[in-house]
Each structure stands twice: as structure tokens, then as C-alpha cells.
Amino acid sequence: MLDKRYQIFISTSGREMQPERMILAQTLVGMGFFSWGLEQRTPLSTALARRQIDDCDYVIMLLGSQYGEQSVSGVGYMHLEYIYAVTKQKPIIVFMHDEPAARDSSLHDQKPELREKFSEFRKSLQHDVDQVFTYRSLRDLEMAVRLNMPQMLERYPVSGWVRPQNTQLLHDEIDQLKTKIEQLETEVGKREVDPFLSLPKVSMHEFFAFEYRMHAYQDGNFKELKIQKKLTWAQLLGILGSMFVHPTPEEYFSKCINDYLNDTGLEDARLEMPRAHAIARSQINIRALHSIKMQMRQNDWIIQSGRDDRQRMLWQLTSKGQKLLESNLLNKSQASEQKSWH
Structure with missing residues (x-):
């Protein structure tokens, strides 16, 4: 190293x-x-x-x-x-x-x-x-x-600084990485099945359960809460979809869903702190976020679309995801989900 x-x-x-x-x-x-x-x-x-x-x-x-x-x-x-x-x-x-x-x-x-x-x-x-x-x-x-x-x-990977005596190690590591990339590309080319296809597809009305953290404020104090939450895949596509109509950096997955949780999480907080008047710093569990991203990819709702000039991975809605977002299906699914909760 x-x-x-x-x-x-x-x-x-x-x-x-x-x-x-x-x-x-x-x-x-x-x-x-x-x-x-x-x-x-x-x-x-x-x-x-x-x-x-x-x-x-x-x-x-x-x-x-x-x-x-x-x-x-x-x-x-x-x-x-x-x-x-x-x-x-x-x-x-x-x-x-x-x-x-x-x-x-x-x-x-x-x-x-x-x-x-x-x-x-x-x-x-x-x-x-x-x-x-x-x-x-x-x-x-x-x-x-x-x-x-x-x-x-x-x-945001950058070149950084390496001690001069280690430049040969750098060249050796680059050569090794090039060889490994060629091997991986060859292996991928031989595969007929995408590794993500092992993930079963989900329907719009199915629930996804996940954990997130927040700071809840009550009586002049705050407390960090761990919240267990369920959303349908229709809701998740509705929350994330509009952000990825155009190619958008990967980190906006977390930004988008955390903003949603900050906007809507006060009701969740009041289940434990009935007098809570505000929340902040909501953050979804990182494994759950990864699962959401991979499931949306498996359902052919989003797809990778290259990198930007800062080498950030970009994601974008597929035509299928776009049609779902523009249809009434999301609204109907969300409405029926809300009725089941009230």
C-alpha cells in the first residue's frame, strides 16, 4: 500500500x-x-x-x-x-x-x-x-x-502526494490494477447473467422496512432516536425518482431520502417523545440505502449513466422508471398505503 x-x-x-x-x-x-x-x-x-x-x-x-x-x-x-x-x-x-x-x-x-x-x-x-x-x-x-x-x-478521488522513493511502487500498482481490470472485464464479458439478477424483483405495493436515526427536540433538549420505518416501493420511487430524471451524482440518493425523513419524521419522533416539536439530522442506515439503490436497479427503474467531470458516479431513471413516475400508479399506490396506516 x-x-x-x-x-x-x-x-x-x-x-x-x-x-x-x-x-x-x-x-x-x-x-x-x-x-x-x-x-x-x-x-x-x-x-x-x-x-x-x-x-x-x-x-x-x-x-x-x-x-x-x-x-x-x-x-x-x-x-x-x-x-x-x-x-x-x-x-x-x-x-x-x-x-x-x-x-x-x-x-x-x-x-x-x-x-x-x-x-x-x-x-x-x-x-x-x-x-x-x-x-x-x-x-x-x-x-x-x-x-x-x-x-x-x-x-472524489484525487492523486494526492506520494513520497518520491515510492513512485516506482505507484507505477507497479498501476500496472497491477490495469491487469486486474482486464481480467475482470474478460470475466464479465463471459458471464451471461448479471450478478444483480440474483435479487428478486419487488412490486410497487410491497413494503421495505429500514432503520434511520434522528435528533428529536423536546422541552429544550434533544435526544438521538433510532426509528424503524416502512415505506412502499411506490413511495420510495416517488421520493427518489424526480431527483434522477437527469443524470445525477450517486450521493444524492442519501441527500434526497434524508431530506424526506427530515421533512416527515416529526410524527415518527412523537411516538417516543410525544411533545417533540422539531427534528434534525435524519440519516438512513447506509446498508438500507444500498439495498434501496440495488433494488431500484434490479427493477429496471434506475441505471448507471457514466461519471461527471469530478469522477462522481451518475445515476438516471430508465424509461420504465420515468413512465411509472409520470403515471397515476404511484399516487394510487401511495393513497392505498396511507389508508392502510390510518
């Missing part, structure tokens, strides 16, 4: 994020990453930040409760670094505080216009960045980094 390292550029609003930045940097170093970035910004430091972004493999945006110091144009330095990273097509991951308003008042912008800019910037990151994760404490942040950075390496 090659001794490969990755360079991470960390962007924050400034000094008030120093505790979080220190935890983030220490965690990354412990995981084998190199990190850099600038806490104190000036017009002269902008060029240095851009060079660092050019040279980095990944960009982390660490957002607390401040928009931060602004450039002469009125745009925050952190905001400028984000815009530049997007233009350079750098893989971006965001760690933001789950409830900025709950942070100490000294950690907030004092000017109303800056607070408004912070709110808009936060909404922009939530809407435009694929990988956004929230935290409430420094421990939360550390665990979020440990859990999600390895997934970034898988979803």
Missing part, C-alpha cells in the same frame, strides 16, 4: 473559530492529512490563499456563527475563498455549527448587515455544496471529520 497524503485547505471566518480549527487540524493530522489555511486575512493575503487552494486536494469550509472580516469589495474573505475553490472545481466539504444562534454572543457579528450576510452565506452552502455536515460541540466536530473525510476520498 502506498504512503499517500492529501493536502487540505481550511477556510474559517477568523479567530473566533480557533478552538474548532485546532480540533479540525489535529484530527486531520492524526488521519494522515496535511492542512493549511489563513486565520488572519488582508488584501495581500488573498493571493497566498489562492495559491494554497490551487495546490490543495480538498477544501474544508468551517462555519460557526460569523460572516467574518470583509475584503474591500464587501465580500468576506471566507466567502471569497469558497468562490475561488468552486471556480477551481476543488472537492468541498462543509462542517457548520448546527445552531449558530445558541453560540455565545461574543462569537456573533455585531453589525446587522454582517449577520444577514452570514445567514445568506450559510443557506448558500447548504444548498450548493453536496457534502455538508453539522456539529454542536468540539467532540461532535471531531467525530464528523473522522466519519466523513474517508468518504470524501472515495467519492
